[in-house]
Amino acid sequence: MSLPTLYSFRRCPYAMRARLGILLSGTSVSLREILLKHKPEPMLAASPKGTVPVLILQDGSIIDESLDIMGWALGLGLNDPHNLLLTDNPQRQEQAKTLIDNNDNEFKSWLDKYKYADRHPEQSEIFYRAEGEKFIAQLEHLLGKHQQLLSDSASIADFAIFPFIRQFAGVDRTWFNQAPYPNVQRWLACHLESPIFASIMEKYPTWLDSNEEFIFGD
Structure with missing residues (x-):
């Protein structure tokens, strides 16, 4: 077949x-x-x-x-x-949906402008990065409570979002590694170093x- x-x-x-x-x-x-x-x-x-x-x-x-x-x-x-879809926990399902919506509909726009700041001269690269950091800060707060975004186990929210945080981190890796987001740095490294990502x-x-x-x- x-x-x-x-x-x-x-x-x-x-x-x-x-x-x-x-x-x-x-x-x-x-x-x-x-x-x-x-x-x-x-x-x-x-x-x-x-x-x-x-x-x-x-x-x-x-x-x-x-x-x-x-x-x-x-x-x-x-x-x-x-159980990536969190079918047994409607509250977390809704939280996952909200996080993914924020990633796709708000953060992604700032990410693109940060990554390609030369194409968007209306503001500086630093401005676009600061706007993107608002979402990073939200993730930092969540990851201060759990190993993953919504619990200690990864959900669809983690797998749907971390590829975009990877892009954000890659724009200026030196800055990202020194930024005040240790939980996001740990979480991202965990996913990027996993056999799943390698596959x-x-x-x-x-x-x-x-x-x-x-x-x-x-």
Whole structure:
């Protein structure tokens, strides 16, 4: 039986999100690694917006939002061996949703402006970083209570958010390592040094160059 096809770009935090959900659910997909500057026509035909990840299911259905791919992989709780979706705790479910919404709808905008400050001369890099730090400070507070964002066990909030904090930290690694966010630094290092992250960051030849698909997941 054929597998669903996932178009992915290794360094994209949204694609990381999708691969994390797939790996942690024990699901398998056929991975097509792409370059964003050279997008394959079949991917654009499936999802004209031209962003990754894009998942094509066996019945031809398309899922092209990273959180939706995580939800599909985890079976809305049915394929969720680590209880990432917190189905037994509606209060924490809502907290996770709020954190992810804040990451996607507020922090990501400041992250992009901080990372590409030369494209946004209206304010300085320091200004954009300070705006992003408001979310970092919120995470720092939460991580002062638990090892992970909502408890001592990682949830969908941790896996959906840390790829973006990785990007924020990477803009100026010297500053980040000295910044007053020891809990965020610890938490981020924990995820970046994990076997799970190593697995989703394995390098594959690009699909257009090699015409090869790779089985990704369990």
